[in-house]
Amino acid sequence: MRTLRRIAALTLLVTAPLAAQSNLERMTNDQYTRSHDYDLVHQRIELSNISWDSLSFDGRVVSTLVSLRPGLDSVILDAGHLLDIRTASAGSTELRTSRHGDTLVVHLGASAAFGDTVRLTLDYRAHIDNGQGLTFKKAEAGHAHYPQQIWSQGEDDNNHDWFPTYDFPNDKMTWEMVATVPAEYTVVSNGTLVSDTKSPGGHTVTWSQEEPSATYLVSLIVAPLVKVPDTWRGKPVDYYVYREDSALAMPLFKVTPDMIEVYSQLTGTPYPWAKYAQTTVADFFGGMENVSATTLVDWLPDARAYQDRPWFQYILIPHELAHQWFGDYVTTENWANMWLNEGFAEFMPGQYWGTKLGRHAEEDYYLDEYRQFMGIDARRRMPVAALGSNNIYPRGALVLEMLKHRLGAERFWAGINRYLTDHRFENATSDDLRQAFLDATGQNLDQFWDQWVYQAGYPEFTVSQSYDASAHRLTLQVKQTQVDTATADSTGLRFTTPQVFRMPVTVKVGTAQGERSVTADLDAREQAITVDSVMSAPTMVIFDDGNTILKKLTFEQSTAQLATQLQQDPDLWNRQWVIGQLASRPTDKAAGAALARAARSADYYLTRAEAVAAFDSFPASVALKPLQAALKDTSAAVRSEAIGTLGGVRGAEKDALRLARTSWDRDASYEVRAAALGTMIKLDSTHRGALIRQGIATPSYRQAIQNTALSAIVRYPGSAPATEIEPLLGEQQLPAYLLAALVRRGDTTAMGILVKHLDDDRGWVRQWVLNAFRNGLPRPVATSALQPLAATLKHDDVKKGVTELLNMKDRNQ
Numbered sequence: 001m002r003t004l005r006r007i008a009a010l011t012l013l014v015t016a017p018l019a020a021q022s023n024l025e026r027m028t029n030d031q032y033t034r035s036h037d038y039d040l041v042h043q044r045i046e047l048s049n050i051s052w053d054s055l056s057f058d059g060r061v062v063s064t065l066v067s068l069r070p071g072l073d074s075v076i077l078d079a080g081h082l083l084d085i086r087t088a089s090a091g092s093t094e095l096r097t098s099r100h101g102d103t104l105v106v107h108l109g110a111s112a113a114f115g116d117t118v119r120l121t122l123d124y125r126a127h128i129d130n131g132q133g134l135t136f137k138k139a140e141a142g143h144a145h146y147p148q149q150i151w152s153q154g155e156d157d158n159n160h161d162w163f164p165t166y167d168f169p170n171d172k173m174t175w176e177m178v179a180t181v182p183a184e185y186t187v188v189s190n191g192t193l194v195s196d197t198k199s200p201g202g203h204t205v206t207w208s209q210e211e212p213s214a215t216y217l218v219s220l221i222v223a224p225l226v227k228v229p230d231t232w233r234g235k236p237v238d239y240y241v242y243r244e245d246s247a248l249a250m251p252l253f254k255v256t257p258d259m260i261e262v263y264s265q266l267t268g269t270p271y272p273w274a275k276y277a278q279t280t281v282a283d284f285f286g287g288m289e290n291v292s293a294t295t296l297v298d299w300l301p302d303a304r305a306y307q308d309r310p311w312f313q314y315i316l317i318p319h320e321l322a323h324q325w326f327g328d329y330v331t332t333e334n335w336a337n338m339w340l341n342e343g344f345a346e347f348m349p350g351q352y353w354g355t356k357l358g359r360h361a362e363e364d365y366y367l368d369e370y371r372q373f374m375g376i377d378a379r380r381r382m383p384v385a386a387l388g389s390n391n392i393y394p395r396g397a398l399v400l401e402m403l404k405h406r407l408g409a410e411r412f413w414a415g416i417n418r419y420l421t422d423h424r425f426e427n428a429t430s431d432d433l434r435q436a437f438l439d440a441t442g443q444n445l446d447q448f449w450d451q452w453v454y455q456a457g458y459p460e461f462t463v464s465q466s467y468d469a470s471a472h473r474l475t476l477q478v479k480q481t482q483v484d485t486a487t488a489d490s491t492g493l494r495f496t497t498p499q500v501f502r503m504p505v506t507v508k509v510g511t512a513q514g515e516r517s518v519t520a521d522l523d524a525r526e527q528a529i530t531v532d533s534v535m536s537a538p539t540m541v542i543f544d545d546g547n548t549i550l551k552k553l554t555f556e557q558s559t560a561q562l563a564t565q566l567q568q569d570p571d572l573w574n575r576q577w578v579i580g581q582l583a584s585r586p587t588d589k590a591a592g593a594a595l596a597r598a599a600r601s602a603d604y605y606l607t608r609a610e611a612v613a614a615f616d617s618f619p620a621s622v623a624l625k626p627l628q629a630a631l632k633d634t635s636a637a638v639r640s641e642a643i644g645t646l647g648g649v650r651g652a653e654k655d656a657l658r659l660a661r662t663s664w665d666r667d668a669s670y671e672v673r674a675a676a677l678g679t680m681i682k683l684d685s686t687h688r689g690a691l692i693r694q695g696i697a698t699p700s701y702r703q704a705i706q707n708t709a710l711s712a713i714v715r716y717p718g719s720a721p722a723t724e725i726e727p728l729l730g731e732q733q734l735p736a737y738l739l740a741a742l743v744r745r746g747d748t749t750a751m752g753i754l755v756k757h758l759d760d761d762r763g764w765v766r767q768w769v770l771n772a773f774r775n776g777l778p779r780p781v782a783t784s785a786l787q788p789l790a791a792t793l794k795h796d797d798v799k800k801g802v803t804e805l806l807n808m809k810d811r812n813q
């Protein structure tokens with residue numbers, strides 16, 4: 001057994017003048033919290049006489065609230081301007097209302113004193129701007145997998161478009177949802193199902209949310225659904241899907257009770273709500289964590305799709321479930337701290353998979369977050385705790401994973417438990433989270449919060465090594481090269497990037513005699529870290545062992561050192577960094593050999609897949625053998641990477657085409673077959689058109705195969721005419737966008753098809769085509785095509801959309 005000894009690090013402050021940092025003033029974001037002069041306690045929300053034709057219903061909302069100021073003479077509610085208030089009353093007293101846009105003022109007959117309870121009833125006819133708060137979907141003949149339905153979406157502040165409420169997250173309430181709908185529809189909402197009784201309109205369903213939560217989490221779904229029941233510790237865990245999907249529900253959702261159990265144990269906080277429902281609906285943007293009643297898109301994977309680790313089960317289900325603690329149980333106090341909802345929800349699935357499948361599964365998850373983070377940060381650099389931050393998901397997840405590395409799992413979860421306990425059924429800010437960690441662990445994390453929560457960016461390290469054989473000493477020169485280039489916005493707000501990130505880092509050195517580790521404090525733009533007692537030249541040098549820092553790394557190393565690390569370092573981030581270095585050495589035989597070894601025998605599929613992908617810059621003589629071997633890998637992701645990479649290896653075209661044909665014919669995975677088709681289409685120009693047609697006709701989950709074929713029409717001009725795409729316009733949105741792409745290239749046939757289908761008798765096809773004009777074409781191209789048509793269009797919905805589009809142009813001129 002080898003003991004890692006902590007050796008005092010010699011830290012040298014070299015040059016680099018530090019720019020002044022104004023961190024004295026903490027950005028707590030408290031200024032974004034809304035003031036209110038009452039506490040909304042409870043609402044009973046009733047809906048009846050719902051009309052899909054006129055997008056309207058009769059509403060009645062009874063609100064109970066407590067005055068938070070002396071002499072409260074009016075109650076200000078958020079109520080969409082399309083809610084037609086018919087009467088307002090308190091008991092038998094009718095009340096006067098007035099309105100300013102989306103603000104409804106209810107004038108109380110008599111002023112309420114501080115602490116007085118007020119009960120108000122509002123009767124109204126709601127008209128819905130479809131998609132604002134409520135979305136109505138109408139069934140249409142021929143539109144498959146698309147039953148008539150209604151679903152709500154409150155976040156951030158759209159629930160007041162269908163019922164008057166307090167529409168900001170910092171006032172929690174309990175509520176009842178009472179909906180009268182035709183007999184064939186199921187009603188799903190928050191909390192406990194209280195009753196479901198026959199009534200003149202069909203049936204009346206009452207749900208009761210008995211623990212307080214935020215009003216943006218009020219949910220209503222009305223759709224013809226079947227319930228597939230499950231349980232966790234005796235609580236109902238229900239999956240609501242279309243009848244035609246009922247066989248797909250259990251294979252997809254059966255992970256849920258186990259996820260609830262794991263989250264309950266990790267947080268030390270048992271799932272806090274009466275039940276958990278997951279309901280799938282049409283055209284949803286993903287998922288929404290409505291309290292105890294999550295809404296999800298209706299993309300249930302089929303049996304074969306599980307070979308490709310569907311996003312729905314891997315990320316979507318555990319993400320929305322995590323919100324039941326982070327977002328619903330403890331809620332951000334204002335939208336500037338939204339990462340407390342989204343960062344945690346994005347963080348938790350990695351904890352679930354790590355708990356179930358081990359450290360590689362956990363690292364795999366955060367490596368994907370890292371790549372997303374880098375893409376977003378490159379577009380605009382923002383901290384997580386900022387209003388409208390673009391990076392609350394991956395950066396939030398990565399900051400929490402870093403904190404877990406810093407504290408260790410035991411202290412980390414103790415801090416999380418403290419946070420959830422201290423703010424249960426209430427709100428929190430970023431600073432409340434810091435305080436919870438201080439209270440639970442005694443650790444002052446002020447500097448961590450300052451760097452990672454309130455400021456932006458990440459350290460960019462340039463590391464160089466020198467070994468002194470006579471002194472047996474390895475010295476690393478470590479520079480932080482990140483540059484703060486952000487400019488202030490119109491309000492003077494500027495997000496800073498620290499000149500120096502301060503934190504511990506561990507350097508691991510491998511030698512013929514064994515390994516040594518040193519932990520040093522990073523605290524300067526430029527510093528040296530020395531490792532003593534390195535008895536022979538290092539065979540491997542790992543900067544940031546265990547990848548505990550969100551960073552970019554530049555570190556010149558020999559191929560031999562990289563090859564050793566690729567074999568010995570268990571960390572997946574470090575491995576992918578090494579693979580990136582080796583991939584840039586295509587003429588180096590040792591680099592090819594190291595990658596081939598990893599592609600064949602690395603102990604985790606992701607490393608094998610990354611090693612496989614690295615061969616696209618290597619000559620056929622080096623790449624062909626390992627890629628061919630990878631086609632037999634047990635992981636579909638590795639096979640898919642191999643067949644895609646083969647298509648790009650110069651000099652291997654003949655073999656690649658033969659191998660791709662075999663994968664296309666025999667592989668069970670949709671993704672592998674899609675990649676194989678892509679390679680065949682690329683390499684076989686003679687049969688390209690036939691291959692595209694074959695791909696178009698091949699069903700797969702989320703049209704993975706069809707979309708590869710369709711994209712090829714655009715990628716390879718002349719491969720297939722636009723008319724091949726036309727029959728698919730009713731099946732999915734992509735074909736309309738592909739036609740737009742062909743139009744951009746000057747294809748007049750494609751434009752003719754698009755124009756023709758603006759008059760399509762199928763409403764959804766008209767909308768998809770209209771979307772392609774709106775989002776798939778440059779505005780001048782779209783308007784010059786639409787201008788002469790505007791008067792002749794057959795259908796009102798498209799007329800309206802085209803007029804809007806043409807007016808948009810006028811405003812821009």
Ligand SMILES: [Zn+2]
Pocket residue numbers: 289319320323341342345
């Ligand atoms: Zn979320």
